Amino acid sequence: MSLQASTRRALGLWLLAAVLAGIAWSLPPIAQPPAYHDFADQRACWGLPNCLDTTSNALFILAGAFGLIFVQRGQGVWRDRREASLYRLTFFAMILVGFGSGYYHLAPDNERLLWDRLAMMLAFMAWFAAIVSERVSTQAGLRLLPLFVAVGLGSAAWWGWSEAHGMGDLRLYLLMQLIPMLLIPLLLWRYPPRYSGDRGILAVLGLYLLAFMFDLSDRPVFALTGGWVSGHTIKHVIAALAVLAMVRHLQRRRAC
Secondary structure (H helix, E strand, O other), X not given: OOHHHHHHHHHHHHHHHHHHHHHHHHOOOOOXXXXXXXXXXXXXXXXXXXXXXXXXXXXXXXXXXXXXXXXXXXXXXXXXXXXXXXXXXXXXXXXHHHHHHHXXXXXXXXXXXXXXHHHHHHHHHHHHHHHHHHHXXXXXXHHHHHHHHHHHHHHHHHHHHHXXXXXXXXXXXHHHHHXXXXXXXXHHHHOOOOEOOHHHHHHHHHHHHHHHHHHHOHHHHHHXXXXXXXXXXXXXXXXXXXXXXXXXXXXXXXXX
16 A cells, blocks of 8 residues: 555544544533433342342453453464554453443442443553554554543543533543444455454454443343343443454454
């Protein structure tokens, strides 16, 4: 790919991100609904409140540890070993998600939710940088990582600060989830592959969207299953499967 073509494609992606940011900022602030913390399944077990929503977070820890061990052992194909650091951070952050989300579900409130969202943003932004590295260049992914992480963590921190000061605003946090979901497919489309395995990346995105849908359907799923399992618990299971899909992608991909 010529330098001119690469620059033109990069500018197009940055322009789309800027347009999305402009649209988000033109909207009124979006506060966290207080009812969000009122999950359908509040059963306790073994002395733990909200048992299934709490204990299912162990799946994040296990999946993240599995991915971290895979990278630490030097397995997989890498054009540049520096790329491994991006996935190493991603899997480590997923372990933090397990602890952060488990801590939150013990006593759900905004203060505890902040720790969950900080960990999620770290994982999501590290993976976004890994895909940039995988599709564009190692140098691009490594250079953008600090920016992605700063903006991602900042979006969660801004939400937490705004809620604490009575002016809850989820816009930036939601935007930082939307941008990678849109830009990653565009990266796959617009840039020639450096590795095989685009379907693996799309599978991770698909599982993430499916998990989000189950999260929105927490109570209907709980009612549909006769109170056996809630949508939020299933969300945790599917999101952990998305982490395993990342590992599977690394296991199967080959350099092009």
